[in-house]
Amino acid sequence: MTASPLPMAASAQGSYVYDETGKDYLDASSGVLNVNLGHGNPQVLAAIRDQLAKVTFTHRTQFANRPLARLTEELLAVAPAGTGHVEYANSGSEANECALRIALAYHHRTGSPGRTVVLSEQPSYHGMTAGALALTGQPPKLDPSFAPLLPSALAADGSRVRPVPGALRAGTEQWRHALDTVGRARVAAVIVEPVGGSSSGAAPMAEDTLRWLRAEADHHGFLLIADEVMSGFGRTGRWWACDHAGVAPDLLTSGKGLTGGYTSLAVTLVQERVAAAFERPLGSVVLGHTMSGNPLAAAASLAVLRQLRGQDLPARAAVLGAELLERLSKLGAPYPLVTGVRGRGLMLGLGLSGDPARPLELSRTLIAAARRHGLILCPGGIDATTESVMVAPPLTTSDHELTELLRRLECALGELPAPVR
Ligand SMILES: Cc1ncc(COP(=O)(O)O)c(C=O)c1O
Structure with missing residues (x-):
């Protein structure tokens, strides 16, 4: 090295x-x-030490765990209105993968298996795993050698929505054009960063555009995914960046501010209406990872969330x-x-x-x-x-x-x- x-x-x-x-x-x-509480927060460190001494790992198929149960309860208290299910992962990329799995499985179950296109914006960043990377509008991250990894079925001509030259974010007209080009009946979901992360240097999307996308999704039956991996948990001055526009997305992913950098954990918040389409518990359909929602990560994140709320x-x-x-x-x-x-x-x-x-x-x-x-x-x-x-x-x-x-x-x-x- x-x-x-x-x-x-x-x-x-x-x-x-x-x-x-x-x-x-x-x-x-x-x-x-992600280090939204700063470093060395005494309450968070105490919660981690306390949990270390109790139990650090159990698997969700074998045990429930108290810190995760409490975290879910307290998350639901701050989640967008109508949230009915919380799915856990270890990173923002995985949370976005999970949102994609839920969106595709939802359409299968509700009689629209032909809805496979996911529209995203350029610039955007949704993560480094295959599905999240396929949606990422950031040419430097998309090395041409990665092509075999990226599920082209997710995308289609016109599914990458670009701003007009010189603008930082796409507006309603660009989204309308993309939906017209792809055809609304083929669209499984639209994924947006309500306030852009590293790809646009914190450029917010217009609140009108976000509200327009919400209305289109309701009217035409596709899902709205808000990637709030970076903007969630109070970073933008509201619990969720979507709150500025008064919009509740069908699926909201977040991570960084959830853990404050003390551990690895991320979430996909699912609206009750979407979760209700699944006959089995959603978690058993979209599955997770070995460490998803482990007790140590949950205890640390619970302490972070309590600080965010308490202060x-x-x-x-x-x-x-x-x-x-x-x-x-x-x-x-x-x-x-x-x-x-x-x-x-x-x-x-x-x-x-x-x-x-x-x-x-x-x-x-x-x-x-x-x-x-x-x-x-x-x-x-x-x-x-x-x-x-x-x-x-x-x-x-x-x-x-x-x-x-x-x-x-x-x-x-x-x-x-x-x-x-
Ligand atoms: C908006 C957004 N989505 C997804 C990700 C991916 O998250 P992670 O690095 O935890 O996989 C990031 C990370 O910076 C992000 O900012």
């Missing part, structure tokens, strides 16, 4: 990570938008996010290569206008400069239009840490090259 150019992480506490030399890094990206951190993300958006906009204004700030709550993206001949190089330069100044940022975007860095600190960030984040970011912005003319 070659030596990594990255600092070697030694420890972490709250919003800071420390490397082996003792240098501190303010984590302005919450890991990859009302979604509301905190709304307030802090509004302040960060305003201060970031002011901070970026003097820099010609900064195009503006987008996003919702604490899921923000700083748009960059790099050299079109070298897309994403500018974001790499800024991220490296930020790291030298002790600030961690995530890359966003897949091309010159979407190029950005994501600014998404933990929901527990203090006012003082927010000011320090902006100070370090200003130092990094000061190192940006002159614009290419």
Whole structure:
């Protein structure tokens, strides 16, 4: 193995990570938008220790487990209205695979086996497993050698919905055109990121478009899947990014903020109406993985969820996010290569206008400069239009840490090259 150019992480506490030399890094990206409570949360660590001493693994076919039962109960209290079933997986990719299995099986059982096309957007990111990758609108992730892995039956001509040139997200007209092209009777599901993740650098889809898709799905019988792996669990200032549009999707997948980075767990939340189409318990139809919903992961996630609810951190993300958006906009204004700030709550993206001949190089330069100044940022975007860095600190960030984040970011912005003319 070659030596990594990255600092070697030694420890972490709250919003800071420390490397082996003792240098501190303010984590302005919450890991990859998953460490929503910060590091070393004492209540979560205590819950993990407590569960470690009791039982770490039992299989769902052999035992029920108390932390998972409680987690399901408490999840249902914050899940979108009408949620009737929670299916567990270990990663966001797996949760999306599960949503696809449920959508296809649902149509089989309800007399529409011909509904096999799933529409998705470009840019988008849905994960690295085969089905999720097949729906991912992100050319750099789709190495041509992967083609035999990707189920082409899921997609069809026109099933990848693209924004108009220069726009960050597809609007209603582009979705309408895709549905017209494919034919609504062939569509099993539409999958969207209500606020885009790494592929668009936190670009929200228009709320009208999301509401329009909900109405089309209701009218024409396909399912609406919201991929909230990144945007869920309060990150955008509401429990679910779909809440901003007042939409409840048929299937909602989430992960990162569920565990806060303390363990691996992800969920597919299923509307009661969809779950009711299955004669056997849904879990026994769509199946899972060895570690799905294991007691240790459930105990950690339950403790995370209780912190999110107890401290009302979604509301905190709304307030802090509004302040960060305003201060970031002011901070970026003097820099010609900064195009503006987008996003919702604490899921923000700083748009960059790099050299079109070298897309994403500018974001790499800024991220490296930020790291030298002790600030961690995530890359966003897949091309010159979407190029950005994501600014998404933990929901527990203090006012003082927010000011320090902006100070370090200003130092990094000061190192940006002159614009290419
Ligand atoms: C929107 C979205 N969907 C799916 C995934 C895949 O999740 P995982 O990396 O846990 O498989 C991610 C991960 O970043 C994501 O942001």
